[in-house]
Amino acid sequence: MNIIKLGATSSTNDFLKDLLTKQFVENYTVIIAENQTKGKGQMGSEWNVESGKNLTFSVLIKDLLLDINAIFHLNVAVAISIVEALESLNIPGLFIKWPNDILAENKKIGGILIENSIKPNGEIFSIVGIGLNVNQKNFKNLPKASSLLVITGKEFDKETVFVAILENLKRNMALLRNKEYSLLWEVYDKNLFKKGVPMPFETDDHHRFMGIIKGVTSNGKLEVLLEDDSVKTFDIKEVRLLY
Structure with a gap:
C-alpha cells in the first residue's frame, strides 16, 4: 500500500484525482493530509477540521469492477471498516447514519465521500475520502459533532487509528471482491442508526x-x-x- 503524506492540501480527494491525470497510480494508494483546507462532504458540503488533530485521507480503489448500479456495496464496506476499526479501539455507541456518517454516542465523528468514474473498458475507479475527528476539542456551532477525544476523554495516536482503518478496509475489500455482499450488509444493517425506531x-x-x-x-x-x-x-x- 503506497501512502503519500502531505502537510496540507485543499482536498485529499481532489489531490488524488489530479494525480491520476498525471501518472500511473497503483491500487490502494493513500493520500493523507495533516490539514485539509477545503474538505468536501456529500453534495459539495464542506468538512472542516482543526489542523493536525484529525484524520483526513483518500484511498484509490480500482480493481473491483463493480456494476455501477450496485456501487453502494463499496459505501457499505467502507463504513463498516471504520466502525470495526473504532470498535477495536473501544469507542462506545458506534453507528452508521445513512448515507455516509459515522456516529458515536449520537454525535457525528466521521464522514465518507466516495467519488466514482468509469473508464472506457468499464472499469470503475473509486476515490474513497474519509474524515474522522480524532483529537479535536472544539466544535463551535456544530452541536452534533464530536471526536474520539471528546467521547472518551483521552487522546488517541492518529497513526494507530489510521492503520486500524486501513487494515479493516483491505479485509472488507477482499470480501467485496469475492462478492460476499451478505456478510458486509449484515454488519451494516446491525449498525444502521435508528433502524426499527x-x-x-x-x-x-x-x-x-x-x-x-x-x-x-x-x-x-x-x-x-x-x-x-x-x-x-x-x-x-x-x-x-x-x-
Missing part, C-alpha cells in the same frame, strides 16, 4: 413526517415505513433524519 424525518421540500427505517437498498436508497404502512424509498438528499 419511530423517528421524525424531513424531506428536501421541508415536509415533516414520522417513519421507521427498515433498511437501505442495494443501490443506497433509504427504506422508510410510513404511518399508513406503506414503504417509501428516498435517495440521498431527498430526506433527512431529525434527531
Whole structure:
C-alpha cells in the first residue's frame, strides 16, 4: 500500500484525482493530509477540521469492477471498516447514519465521500475520502459533532487509528471482491442508526413526517415505513433524519 503524506492540501480527494491525470497510480494508494483546507462532504458540503488533530485521507480503489448500479456495496464496506476499526479501539455507541456518517454516542465523528468514474473498458475507479475527528476539542456551532477525544476523554495516536482503518478496509475489500455482499450488509444493517425506531424525518421540500427505517437498498436508497404502512424509498438528499 503506497501512502503519500502531505502537510496540507485543499482536498485529499481532489489531490488524488489530479494525480491520476498525471501518472500511473497503483491500487490502494493513500493520500493523507495533516490539514485539509477545503474538505468536501456529500453534495459539495464542506468538512472542516482543526489542523493536525484529525484524520483526513483518500484511498484509490480500482480493481473491483463493480456494476455501477450496485456501487453502494463499496459505501457499505467502507463504513463498516471504520466502525470495526473504532470498535477495536473501544469507542462506545458506534453507528452508521445513512448515507455516509459515522456516529458515536449520537454525535457525528466521521464522514465518507466516495467519488466514482468509469473508464472506457468499464472499469470503475473509486476515490474513497474519509474524515474522522480524532483529537479535536472544539466544535463551535456544530452541536452534533464530536471526536474520539471528546467521547472518551483521552487522546488517541492518529497513526494507530489510521492503520486500524486501513487494515479493516483491505479485509472488507477482499470480501467485496469475492462478492460476499451478505456478510458486509449484515454488519451494516446491525449498525444502521435508528433502524426499527419511530423517528421524525424531513424531506428536501421541508415536509415533516414520522417513519421507521427498515433498511437501505442495494443501490443506497433509504427504506422508510410510513404511518399508513406503506414503504417509501428516498435517495440521498431527498430526506433527512431529525434527531
